[in-house]
Amino acid sequence: MSEVRETKLPGVGVRHEFTNAEGSDLAVIVHHDGRREILAYSSDDPDVCSTLVTLSESDTQTLAEILGVSHVVETVAEIRQDIDDLxxxxxxxxxxxxxxxxxxxxxxxxxxxxxxxxxxxxxxxxxxxxxxxxxxxxxxxxxxxxxxxxxxxxxxxxxx
Amino acid sequence: MNIEAASLTAVFAAGSAETAAAFIEVGAIVLGLGLLSRVASRLGVTAVPLYLIAGLAFGDGGLVSIDVSEDFVALAAEIGVLLLLFTLGLEYTDEELRNGLRTGIAPGVLDMVLNAGVGLGIGLALGWSFLGALLLAGVTWVSSSGVISKVLADFDRLGNRETPAVLNLLVFEDLAMAVYLPVVAALIIGGTLLETVSSVGVALCVVGLILFVVLRYGVHLSRGLDGGTDESMLLAVFGVVLLVAGGAQLFDVSGAIGAFLVGLALSGPTEERALRLIGPLRDLFAATFFLFFSFQINPADLVDIAGWAVLLALLSAAAKVATGWFAAGRRGVSSRGRARAGTVLIAHGEFSIVIAALGAGIDEGTELGALAAAYVLLTAIFGPLAARFSDQIVARVSSTGRLKSQPRTPV
CATH class of the missing domain: 3.30.70.1450 (Regulator of K+ conductance, C-terminal domain)
Incomplete structure (x- = not known):
């Protein structure tokens, strides 16, 4: 698994970012309201990105199911954010x-x-x-x- | 009880001519605001500048003036300020506020020095009192988080690397307002030097205490308010906001600050739910507030102050660009991204108008109101435009730079 970099976007949510096997940067913004956006960074200006798709909370689960990701991981990740020092x-x-x-x-x-x-x-x-x-x-x-x-x-x- | 009974009778018995006139006035105003808001969303801008223009056209010295429903509109405008500040406080979770305090200090302080400095300087140059200049400093300091979050979402920039820098600045400004507003509110009440110093001290202590309790124990207030149907929560939240605001007013701390702190206190799911429920109510009352604010501005005053407003807008735009440039640079963002961060910060809006409204009663109140309105009009319209074309501007600037340096570096 590649390293995922996490950045907080106050008032919006959290941005998770990683570099894929081809070397392009991808990001997922998890909004406070549960919406997810999948974004790709531009090769022209590495600071700019454009939204590829926007997913509702249930779309996310559908997509995760298709991609074969376990939901457990996400739940654990949420718990992890809640407890300091653990x-x-x-x-x-x-x-x-x-x-x-x-x-x-x-x-x-x-x-x-x-x-x-x-x-x-x-x-x-x-x-x-x-x-x-x-x-x-x-x-x-x-x-x-x-x-x-x-x-x-x-x-x-x-x-x- | 008597009043309620009387007004109900009025409704059912087809009422007096006065009630009818009030309904017609309020209805026309709200319908007009609705149309303006539709125009604004067509144009892809926020409605605030349009509300201000409408207020100018129809208020004192304008085309038409309202009379029958003025008291009602004035109260609605006051509620609008409370709800506006309540939702501004809601915008960030307590965790985001703590993070903002921890990581955003250097850019936040630069933001304050540069942008409040512009307002303070122009205020003093106009020959205003220190208090007037201090209020103008607040007007130029705080960017419009409403306009900026709309611009970032509309231009698909939420994922950009300069965006966290911009958002962190907004969080810091939000927190800074929790200190700034009570201080100027205490200064406005004035009195002898000793009284002023003590009331500023008291206000700061109260706010500090509330802020501490909010960041520590806000969870409990959230839990207490959450639960039940949407209806019961809407009423409970609205009630708490008005109660706290009224309580704060009793202690000579502005009610708006009380509402703001209640907003800061709510967190988690309660926060999102409160925002969803109060949002429509806020839109209604806040629109009335912007309109009522510019009702009281005489368009003639606006013409007198126009030159200063343009100067103020230009200087503060430069200061905001410098702030954004610095803040984004700290995150290793390249020059194009740094310029985007700077230009997006130019827009001012709701907070600036609230601050100007706070100072309506001081000696320079009329000029301050007119200047703030003109300034918000300019920055809220041209700020997003500058943000939109920021990349092109940077490309133009850097290509002319290259052309100039060509003779010195032959290929």
């Missing part, structure tokens, strides 16, 4: 990670970092509340909850 992070296990074939129990992640692993996404399928004997593989996405310090500790020991 964050949820998606950390990918890189191929070179020393834990790429280790079980969660063996990694002792919670003891070492303070962050709890609450789910694993493997091939885009969620495995909620994985047991301690769940064996991580390279490419797994670890969903962890904790304060910002413990999450960054988790990222670094996973080899990110």
């Amino acid at each position: 964050a949820i992070e998606w950390v990918e296990v890189p191929a070179h990670s020393e834990f790429s074939a280790a079980s969660i129990g063996a990694g002792e992640f919670r003891t070492r970092t303070g962050a709890s692993i609450v789910a694993i996404l493997r091939d885009h399928k969620p495995v909620p509340s994985p047991e301690a004997d769940f064996v991580l593989e390279a490419g797994d996405i670890v969903v962890a909850v904790g304060d910002p310090n413990s999450l960054s500790a988790l990222r670094s020991i996973l080899g990110q």
Whole structure:
């Protein structure tokens, strides 16, 4: 997943922005009233963008369904904004990670970092509340909850 | 009770000639405003300048003047100010306000120094008292968030990279007004130096306290007002706004500020719902306010002050462009985007008129009103035009710049 940059637009909503595989910048504005706009930045002037489509809240769900995105992710993202100092992070296990074939129990992640692993996404399928004997593989996405310090500790020991 | 009974009888018994005349006047006014608003949306501009022009044409010294319904229109205009400031306060969530305070200080202060400076300077150059100049400073300081958000949406610029800089400036101005308005309101009441200093102090303490409570505990007020049917919420919100405004007025803090703070206090879903419900009511009363404001301006005064108004508009446009240029530059935006941010800020509107109306009673009140009306007319019409053609202007300027430098850099 590419890095998503988030900018607040006071009185309007939030703009999420990322660079796609072809190198163009795309953005989604989530309005306070639930409307979504999908925008593309102009190659001529990188600060300008134009609206491609405007979606109502239910259109968004339809589109998400077609694109195969889980709604869980969005709900979690909303919770994440509500609570200060408690964050949820998606950390990918890189191929070179020393834990790429280790079980969660063996990694002792919670003891070492303070962050709890609450789910694993493997091939885009969620495995909620994985047991301690769940064996991580390279490419797994670890969903962890904790304060910002413990999450960054988790990222670094996973080899990110 | 007696009054209600009397007016009801009047309605049912086909009423006195006076009631009929009042209905006709109010009806004609509101219908006229409706037509103007339609014209404005056809032209793609906000209706505020048109309301002002209509008020000039039909008010004191204009073509027609109203008499029977003047009291009613005056009260409706007062309510219009309250609802206008209430919805201006509603515009941002408490989180956005906190963020605005944290991140927007440098551009916000530059905005104040440059733009309030222009108003203050021109006010003093006109030979006005310090208070008059201070009010003019407020008129030139605050951009119109109404016009600007419309321009940004219409020109499809919400996603542009300079836009957060513009919006953050508007948030900062909104917050700054929460301090500025009570201070000038206290200064207008005046009295001896000691009385003035103490009333300014009291006003600031009250507002500071309310603002603190609002940012901390606004959630509870929101929860209390939310729930129930649309009807019950509309009545509750309207009631709270009037009550708080009246209460503030009792303590010599302007009622408009009370309404503004109630708006700031509401957040989350309550905020959106309140905006949706109060919106139509605000449109009705605020239109009356703009009209009533310019009713009281004599077109002859406007002609006298026209030169100053043009000067004021030009200087403040330059100051706003500089502010936007700086604010967008901090976000790494290129020169075209920086120019867009600057030009979009030129438009002034509702806040400027509210500030001028606040000072109607001071010595320079009449001139201030005329100057503010002319100034808002100019900036609300030419500001969006400048914003529209900003890219072309920058392209023109930079291409002539290149032409000049060509001889020195042979290819």
